[in-house]
Amino acid sequence: AKKAGPGSVCFFEQADDRLSRDRKALQSDLEGAVARNELFLVFQPFLELGKNRITGFEALLRWQHPSRGLVPPSEFIAIAEETGLIHEIGEWVIRRACATLADWPEDIRVAVNFSAAQFHNTAILQTIVQALADAKVSPSRLEIEITESMLLSKYGSAASILNALLQLGVTVALDDFGTGFSSLTYLRKLPFSRIKIDQSFIRDMLAQPDCAAIVKSVISLARDLDIGVVAEGVETADQLEYLRQTGCDEVQGYLISRPVSADNVPALLNTRKLR
Numbered sequence: 001a002k003k004a005g006p007g008s009v010c011f012f013e014q015a016d017d018r019l020s021r022d023r024k025a026l027q028s029d030l031e032g033a034v035a036r037n038e039l040f041l042v043f044q045p046f047l048e049l050g051k052n053r054i055t056g057f058e059a060l061l062r063w064q065h066p067s068r069g070l071v072p073p074s075e076f077i078a079i080a081e082e083t084g085l086i087h088e089i090g091e092w093v094i095r096r097a098c099a100t101l102a103d104w105p106e107d108i109r110v111a112v113n114f115s116a117a118q119f120h121n122t123a124i125l126q127t128i129v130q131a132l133a134d135a136k137v138s139p140s141r142l143e144i145e146i147t148e149s150m151l152l153s154k155y156g157s158a159a160s161i162l163n164a165l166l167q168l169g170v171t172v173a174l175d176d177f178g179t180g181f182s183s184l185t186y187l188r189k190l191p192f193s194r195i196k197i198d199q200s201f202i203r204d205m206l207a208q209p210d211c212a213a214i215v216k217s218v219i220s221l222a223r224d225l226d227i228g229v230v231a232e233g234v235e236t237a238d239q240l241e242y243l244r245q246t247g248c249d250e251v252q253g254y255l256i257s258r259p260v261s262a263d264n265v266p267a268l269l270n271t272r273k274l275r
């Protein structure tokens with residue numbers, strides 16, 4: 001083993017240690033993040049193509065770390081899920097999203113992302129009811145976004161929470177559609193109000209005929225099932241035009257707007273400009 005000299009095995013062990021130390025540090029920093037007010041939401045609009053108007057915003061979580069700067073959700077949501085912190089963070093997100101929604105016009109909705117762990121805990125229902133009541137906003141203005149993979153593990157509990165949300169008047173969207181399995185079965189059995197076509201399909205649809213075929217079928221499927229359909233990750237005018245012609249209800253993406261702070265929402269609602 002000695003013969004390996006500096007580098008090789010030893011080097012990798014150190015790199016590995018550093019990685020796990022770093023992760024632990026991030027984990028312990030995340031523990032106090034809510035209390036220290038380091039989390040905030042940004043909002044990305046949904047544009048309805050038919051009327052060319054903004055119908056709502058998706059709330060996206062951000063973490064302003066005191067020394068690392070802005071940490072994206074891809075780097076801390078998984079940690080929050082593993083440690084159980086997602087429950088506290090998720091509750092904060094719902095409360096914050098509802099409170100922000102209270103400042104917006106009545107016909108504007110907010111969509112909130114859920115993690116699987118949150119979705120299998122019935123306490124979430126009480127949190128939602130309370131957040132809506134405290135903010136004095138109608139449940140019909142809140143939408144929950146869940147992914148197909150969340151339905152795979154504990155289908156029964158997911159279905160009962162979904163139905164309870166519907167009873168409350170909260171709508172549910174199926175996020176990242178097309179990236180999981182058995183989507184069609186879920187669509188038939190569960191009361192989704194909207195499908196969000198995953199951005200990977202939108203990105204490739206104009207270059208790859210098979211992607212275009214999938215996008216077209218999902219849009220027509222949504223129409224037949226009488227549920228809404230949103231295309232995510234729209235970045236070019238050509239993509240937008242294609243989606244318009246294909247009959248997509250709503251689009252979301254950098255072309256329309258990057259996620260913005262709550263302060264910038266009123267201006268966005270006023271201009272509603274495309275391109």
Ligand code: C2E
Binds near residue numbers: 061072175233
């Ligand atoms: P998502 O729910 O699929 O959100 C869409 C992601 O795509 C967002 O990344 C958004 O900023 C990005 N995006 C929007 N338009 C475009 C576009 O035109 N092009 C490209 N390339 N990207 C676009 P973000 O904000 O980094 O969020 C990543 C993921 O983190 C989200 O994916 C969601 O799964 C998760 N997430 C965000 N906020 C929350 C939260 O409050 N709770 C939970 N549980 N998960 C969250």
Ligand code: CA
Binds near residue numbers: 058113145175
């Ligand atoms: Ca989402």
Ligand code: CA
Binds near residue numbers: 175176196198199232
């Ligand atoms: Ca998505």
Ligand code: CA
Binds near residue numbers: 176
């Ligand atoms: Ca995604």
